[in-house]
Amino acid sequence: MKNNAMAHLHHPVGGFAWRPVFLAALAAVLAASAGLTGCRQPDLTAEFQLALTDAAAGNLESALDRSSRCLQTAPDDLDAVVLNNFCQFMLNNDKATTEKVLFSFERSIEQTPNRFDLRYFYGWMLYRNGKYPEALNALEKAYELLGQMLALEKQKLALESIRAGRDGWLMELSLKKGDVYSGSKPAYS
Numbered sequence: 001m002k003n004n005a006m007a008h009l010h011h012p013v014g015g016f017a018w019r020p021v022f023l024a025a026l027a028a029v030l031a032a033s034a035g036l037t038g039c040r041q042p043d044l045t046a047e048f049q050l051a052l053t054d055a056a057a058g059n060l061e062s063a064l065d066r067s068s069r070c071l072q073t074a075p076d077d078l079d080a081v082v083l084n085n086f087c088q089f090m091l092n093n094d095k096a097t098t099e100k101v102l103f104s105f106e107r108s109i110e111q112t113p114n115r116f117d118l119r120y121f122y123g124w125m126l127y128r129n130g131k132y133p134e135a136l137n138a139l140e141k142a143y144e145l146l147g148q149m150l151a152l153e154k155q156k157l158a159l160e161s162i163r164a165g166r167d168g169w170l171m172e173l174s175l176k177k178g179d180v181y182s183g184s185k186p187a188y189s
Contacts, residue, residue, distance in 0.1 A: 044073050051083055060087045078108055082117060089125055098129055116145040 051066035064087035070080035085101045105122040112118065123138030 044070055044077075048077075048080060048083075051080075055083060055087065060091050063087050064091060078112060078115070078118070081108055082121060085125075086121060089128075098125070101125060102129075114145060114148075116142050116149055119145060 047066055048070050051063045051070065054060070054066060055063035063083060067080050067084035067087060070077060071084055074080065081104060085104050088097055089101045102122070102125060105118060105125065109115075109118050109122060119138050119142035123135045123142055126132075126135035126138055
């Protein structure tokens with residue numbers, strides 16, 4: 001994992017050429033994590049989805065405004081915090097805003113240390129501010145967490161699809177959360 005983080009730090013990206021890739025990564029990561037957090041109110045979910053769409057389209061001012069509204073309703077919503085911090089950082093790259101955003105990410109990471117997206121974006125923001133050793137540590141941890149997430153996803157997929165022999169018994173079973181199959185029933189429909 002260290003090599004991946006090192007490669008990103010040794011090949012700096014100049015100007016804003018990296019911005020579309022970064023925005024796409026942000027949208028993908030936040031969209032995936034947004035699906036996992038079912039505690040959002042319906043109107044807040046719609047507002048957050050619009051904020052993600054705006055960010056992915058490069059409309060950072062609108063995304064900032066929408067994510068700020070989400071945070072007014074739910075100040076502890078980490079997905080909204082990440083998006084809001086990213087927009088603030090990209091729009092106002094002054095020292096005070098940068099320090100505020102970095103502090104917010106540090107606080108969020110203390111609350112949920114195993115979120116890949118928090119460490120990834122924190123690492124990139126450190127990197128963009130010339131804090132290379134700290135950025136390297138954050139990105140190494142992010143890549144470590146990404147590996148763990150991928151391993152868990154593989155396990156989940158394996159558990160969701162159970163395959164048996166072709167003897168007239170169950171050939172494939174897709175399990176939903178809470179379903180149980182003992183393996184002793186024939187697959188009659």
